[in-house]
Amino acid sequence: MNTNFSRRWFVKSLAAVAVIVSFPGVVFARAKGAFNAGKTNDVVDVLFGDLPIEESTEITFKLPDIAENGAVVPATVATEIEGVTQIAIVIDENPNPLSAVFDIGEMSLADVSTRIKIGKSSVARAYVKTSDKVFMTSREVKVTIGGCGG
Amino acid sequence: MNRREFLELIAKAGVTASLSGCHALGNKNAGGLYELSKFGQARVLHITDTHAQLMPVYFREPSVNLGLGSAKGKMPHRVGKNLLSELREVNPMLSHAYTYLDFTEAAQRFGKVGGFSHLATLIERLRGETGGALLLDGGDTWQGSGTALWTRGKDMVGACNLLGVDVMTGHWEFTYDAAEVIENTADFKGEFVAQNIRATEDAMFEGVDVFDDDTGHVFKPYVIKEQNGYRIAVIGQAFPYTPIANPSRFIPDWTFGIQEEDLAQLVEDIRVREKPHAVILLSHNGMDVDLKLASRVSGIDAILGGHTHDGVPVPVVVDNGGGKTIVTNAGSNGKFVGVLDLEFGRTGVVGFRYRLLPVFSNLLDEHVEMAKYISEVRAPYLPALNEKLATTESLLYRRGNFNGTFDQVICDALLEQLDSQIALSPGFRWGTTVLPGDTITMERVLDQTCMTYPETYVREMEGHELKMILESVADNIFTPDPYYQQGGDMVRTGGMSYSCAPRNGFGERIGDLRLRDGSLVDASKRYKIAGWATVGSKSAGPAVWDVVADHLRDKKEVSVDRVETPVLKGLTSNPGLA
Numbered sequence: 089m090n091t092n093f094s095r096r097w098f099v100k101s102l103a104a105v106a107v108i109v110s111f112p113g114v115v116f117a118r119a120k121g122a123f124n125a126g127k128t129n130d131v132v133d134v135l136f137g138d139l140p141i142e143e144s145t146e147i148t149f150k151l152p153d154i155a156e157n158g159a160v161v162p163a164t165v166a167t168e169i170e171g172v173t174q175i176a177i178v179i180d181e182n183p184n185p186l187s188a189v190f191d192i193g194e195m196s197l198a199d200v201s202t203r204i205k206i207g208k209s210s211v212a213r214a215y216v217k218t219s220d221k222v223f224m225t226s227r228e229v230k231v232t233i234g235g236c237g238g
Numbered sequence: 239m240n241r242r243e244f245l246e247l248i249a250k251a252g253v254t255a256s257l258s259g260c261h262a263l264g265n266k267n268a269g270g271l272y273e274l275s276k277f278g279q280a281r282v283l284h285i286t287d288t289h290a291q292l293m294p295v296y297f298r299e300p301s302v303n304l305g306l307g308s309a310k311g312k313m314p315h316r317v318g319k320n321l322l323s324e325l326r327e328v329n330p331m332l333s334h335a336y337t338y339l340d341f342t343e344a345a346q347r348f349g350k351v352g353g354f355s356h357l358a359t360l361i362e363r364l365r366g367e368t369g370g371a372l373l374l375d376g377g378d379t380w381q382g383s384g385t386a387l388w389t390r391g392k393d394m395v396g397a398c399n400l401l402g403v404d405v406m407t408g409h410w411e412f413t414y415d416a417a418e419v420i421e422n423t424a425d426f427k428g429e430f431v432a433q434n435i436r437a438t439e440d441a442m443f444e445g446v447d448v449f450d451d452d453t454g455h456v457f458k459p460y461v462i463k464e465q466n467g468y469r470i471a472v473i474g475q476a477f478p479y480t481p482i483a484n485p486s487r488f489i490p491d492w493t494f495g496i497q498e499e500d501l502a503q504l505v506e507d508i509r510v511r512e513k514p515h516a517v518i519l520l521s522h523n524g525m526d527v528d529l530k531l532a533s534r535v536s537g538i539d540a541i542l543g544g545h546t547h548d549g550v551p552v553p554v555v556v557d558n559g560g561g562k563t564i565v566t567n568a569g570s571n572g573k574f575v576g577v578l579d580l581e582f583g584r585t586g587v588v589g590f591r592y593r594l595l596p597v598f599s600n601l602l603d604e605h606v607e608m609a610k611y612i613s614e615v616r617a618p619y620l621p622a623l624n625e626k627l628a629t630t631e632s633l634l635y636r637r638g639n640f641n642g643t644f645d646q647v648i649c650d651a652l653l654e655q656l657d658s659q660i661a662l663s664p665g666f667r668w669g670t671t672v673l674p675g676d677t678i679t680m681e682r683v684l685d686q687t688c689m690t691y692p693e694t695y696v697r698e699m700e701g702h703e704l705k706m707i708l709e710s711v712a713d714n715i716f717t718p719d720p721y722y723q724q725g726g727d728m729v730r731t732g733g734m735s736y737s738c739a740p741r742n743g744f745g746e747r748i749g750d751l752r753l754r755d756g757s758l759v760d761a762s763k764r765y766k767i768a769g770w771a772t773v774g775s776k777s778a779g780p781a782v783w784d785v786v787a788d789h790l791r792d793k794k795e796v797s798v799d800r801v802e803t804p805v806l807k808g809l810t811s812n813p814g815l816a
Contacts, residue, residue: 095452096443153495153721153722156482156493156494156495232714232724233711233773234482234483234485234773234774
């Protein structure tokens, strides 16, 4: 995070931004179809069509290894790859795997954070779309019963 | 790093006199056990997971501590003779300290371990040898005894202040209410550090108090301590899965996690900004997590670890991209003090010597001031603590991957007192040991059960739900990637048997669930199940220590003839299995 701003300032300002982001009219038709897809492959087909998908180590995908609360799991995707137009977060085992899509404008940093719902332990994927290619990284997130800690 | 020096440590730590009983040592000289030769320029002492045991106790090390996959046969997953074979020199006293072998006989011979008064004497001596030393406490210090619960951790804060703990981090410390945690850390005279605890975004928005508004850190992430002119950075790593393994309702505003990327960045920043002579991670991750972390984050000279209660006599040196990291784990219940002597050169740490010193209470005089404090803080509670509930014919202990004998007593109590078919009891690694022939006092029951969510439950559960609980807990222990483990042991079961194939994948480890009468547990049939320590929400039943105490008062004599451990499958010989 930019060190010019405190985390508290940032969190408070996010609340203002959230109103705009969640405005219903902003959801694009294509993304809407992807949100309804029941399998990761279908999500990818709808979102990225024929674009080649390549695994990348240039994406920072922050997600807890074990979720503290599966209902609200903090997720961050950031990358310095040039020309990013879209970032998507997909949870394979969720009934509707697509958790979030962000359209990245030309003047925006490709650095997004959100909170997602994860029903059970799953592979989580972050996709970063550019004009001619999609980059992807994945990690495992565990949703478990608690207790029995040492 | 000077490997030769640390390989010699065990030989040097050995007692020179032949031990025909500790009293033969006279003058509590300990035959050199506690006299260390000079090494390096700065000394760091490490205690961890004392679990509030102010008084000396018995503590049996595990006979089952399985390591799977790449962890198989590696420290800390070696028990008994397989652990001793890693040491250059062994004597009966060290064998007793590090293993379960001939436990009863050796415990009668060498006496109790730990106790803050004896610990204080030893620490004072170790500090005196080098003109001072840093004392680090890895946490799980303010919970685990009746007095810690009743004083909400404050008896231990006082004891740690007297002991002169310089820096600590935590885990069970967070099972008191957040406001109490803040109060305790404020009363604590050392520094409480944790790089991996931040306020949640919601809490930041609501205006909760934090240490750092910019980052959301609830506590200082690290401190710089000076020792003999050398600047040592100590970073705190609290138990990453506290809100999962323990109730999040006590600390709803805080979020944890391993936060490996943050740690790597912090180490880099500290190296650049503070230019310390050494960087130490004071960790409550558990040894397996620490070993993985050490292989992925460079720039840390030593990870002084706890949580998994592994008494690891020889540290593991992990190579990573930027150098080497020493990884240790210093046992539990006040039984050990880790002594890390550091040698500095122009580039920072160039050599080290590590010793895991057992604290044999008979070999160390009581510390006058500490003894007085302990006696005063315990006085109001002695009538309750000293109640004699029953005597035991069997050795009672908990530690190990599966049911210990004391767990069996707890499970039997749940079955009989709460009239249920099956009992579940959490696989904590704390809890002291009672020798055969000894009295089980209320204090010993509280050692096994004392916590802020002790309520019992009785509920009906279908067979498949029961299996899923066992599968989930088994996965938390046996999943191959340490970052997905929680560091406890398997849930203890009573009234049933099962098989466990630790090397299988999630959902495929547990099988052949049967009731005591031999009948198979039916996936769709309902069973009456009793348990305690619910993490999600508060249960309605009486506190588990009252259930166990009633059971013991009824029985008057306890003998554990069979322990309901699972039948293990798919394991070839494993050095973590006795």
